[in-house]
Amino acid sequence: MTGKNVLIVVDMQNGVFASPRYDRSGRAALINQLIDRAGRIIFIQHAEGEMTEGSEFWQVLPELHQPADAISVTKTACDSFYRTRLDDVLKDLDATGFTVCGCATDYCVDTTIKVAASKGYAVTVASDAHTTGDRTHATAQQLIGQHNEVWRELSVPGNPVTVKTTAEILADWA
Known part of the structure; x- marks a missing residue:
């Protein structure tokens, strides 16, 4: 990765948080720390149903810092690369890797991480700066812990x- 410290913030949007998500304020505070120190910020924003592009539900959570030069990429699938301009944005930034955070751990964050790794990007996950909601068979906290473990052990030779x-990420960026 270049010295730009690229940060990708996935789906931290009003519409996504219309459903309860684990530790919204704590996760937003950690994401803001990353935003404030990152060289470039890319907000991934899901557009589906009531979350039409430009709508209030599509907007990034108001408590998140949104630098004037932040880049927005709209997606329509769990994969932030699927039929989006994300690859082109990363190429324009000369970014061979990035740090990722956001929502939902078990859907869009997970898919984006796995696709990015298979595309050859160096991915760093902010283990305490992603969230999700409780599911039928697992709590949000269990899903977050389980996904951090899976990502640490992910086999991408x-x-x-x-x-x-x-x-730890902020210390690396210092």
């Missing part, structure tokens, strides 16, 4: 996913 806390 020559391109392992790195999982670190926000504090």
Whole structure:
């Protein structure tokens, strides 16, 4: 990755948080720490149903810092790369990797991480800066812990996913 410290913030939107999500304020505070120190920020925004592009539900959560030069990429699938301009944006930034955070751990964050790793991007996951909701067979906290473990052990020969806390990432960026 270049020295730009690219941060991808997935689906931290009003419409996504219309359903309860684990530790919204705590996760938003950690994401803001990353936003404030990142060189470039890319907000991934899902558009589906009531979350039409430009609508209030599509907007990024108001408590998140939104720098004037932040980039927005709209997606319509769990995969942030699927039929979007994300690959082109990363190429324009000369980014060979990025740090990722956001919502939902078990859907869009997970899919984006796995696709990015298979595409050859060096992915760092902010282990304490992603969230989801409780599901039928697992709590949000269980899903977050389980996904952090899966990502640490993900088998992508020559391109392992790195999982670190926000504090560890910020120390690396210092």
